[in-house]
Amino acid sequence: MTDQSWRAPILHVDMDAFYASVATRDRPELADVPVIVGGGSRGVVLSANYLARKSGVRSALPMTRARRLCPHAVVIPPDFETFGQVSASVMECFRRVTPIVEALSLDEAFLDVRGATRRLGSPAEIAEQVRTTIHDEQGITCSVGVAATVSVAKLASRRAKPDGVVVVPPAQVTAFLHPLDVGELWGVGEKTRDMLHRLGLVTVGDVAHTPVQTLQRVVGHQLGGHLHDLAWGTDRRALTPRAGPHEPDRSMGADETFARDTDDPEVIRRELLRLSSRVATRMRTAGVAGRTVTLKVRFADFTTLTRSRTLPEATDVTVEIHHTATSLFDALGLQRARLRLVGVRVEGLVPRETVHRQLVLGERDHGWADADRAVDRATRRFGNAAVRPASLLRPA
DNA sequence: TCTGGGGTCCTAGGACCC
DNA sequence: TCTGGGGTCCTAGGACCC
Known part of the structure; x- marks a missing residue:
């Protein structure tokens, strides 16, 4: 060769x-x-x-x-x-x-x-x-x-x-690929593997010799076509080097599993503030803002749900993200359900300089954005513990 | 003391607009 | 009076990867 x-x-x-x-x-x-x-x-x-x-x-x-x-x-x-x-x-x-x-x-x-x-x-x-x-x-x-x-x-x-x-x-x-289990393919996880196995498609070779339309009916249009390419080793995805001017992340988020499940609304609200602050700080450091805020809630039994809201304007302001997250949480109307995890994510990120805020009369966002930047400066000089919202201060 | 935390992409349905 | 399709945005969930 x-x-x-x-x-x-x-x-x-x-x-x-x-x-x-x-x-x-x-x-x-x-x-x-x-x-x-x-x-x-x-x-x-x-x-x-x-x-x-x-x-x-x-x-x-x-x-x-x-x-x-x-x-x-x-x-x-x-x-x-x-x-x-x-x-x-x-x-x-x-x-x-x-x-x-x-x-x-x-x-x-x-x-x-x-x-x-x-x-x-x-x-x-x-x-x-x-x-x-x-x-x-x-x-x-x-x-x-x-x-x-x-x-x-x-x-x-x-x-x-x-x-x-x-x-x-x-x-x-093909000699290398076809004997492999379909689960070996990149993009085929447990669920898809099980589904294919149930249809008798066990090896990569089985998938290769199945009509694309059949695969697409089973696993969806996109994945079906992709699987067929993978099974023949014909996918021609080019490398996208991250070295140069790399595209910004599409979303940023933070979530955390509680040390112990909790049903205390105050603990949850405080955690949402911590997570919102963490996400917003990272967004400001990266110079991005986003319009869609997603709340994630995982219950003690591990079932998970998400709720999202798209804002009229992109934001990187801690208070706005936190306010949206808590409002989504309140709308769930949970009656002290035991939670294992909460998370906050902001999607639809764009460079902050492309965001032009429409100033609404009486709106106080300006003040909050200024406050965030002051916090960022203090954090850079004195470290993470230097500045934090009053509700995150531990009682001595 | 079963099951983290960071992401990406796809699907599907409904709203809304043309 | 009745019938219509396409495109885009939003939301929720799910699968997957490391």
């Missing part, structure tokens, strides 16, 4: 057990111990090293179950600041290989290396160079999938784990 057969070789680079690897890389005493990175009592597993995985611990598993499966595991709380720093260094390393890098998350990225083969060698050789560099510079391992499309490269990197490389040349794509 020569390099010329690759129209545009794509690398998918995925760190192995990223959070756990970073958390233990400077702690040799944890090298031979099962390690779980995860949150508090009501949290889930964010990452587990391969020793812990031997006991059945997986990402997203409730911590309570993880501890039961692996009682001797060392549990480390996540340190996202460090994860972010390591991630930035890793992405920088990728950009030394090619400018066409699409970061999918902190710990994985696609690299289009079509412009790098003359300089650095075959895609497989580039993959090994990347792995060596990451290991030498960051002290962690990664796995790389190489293919002509992003979706196949992504599946290949999973097959390469841990600490390996898998190359799927164009001529071998």
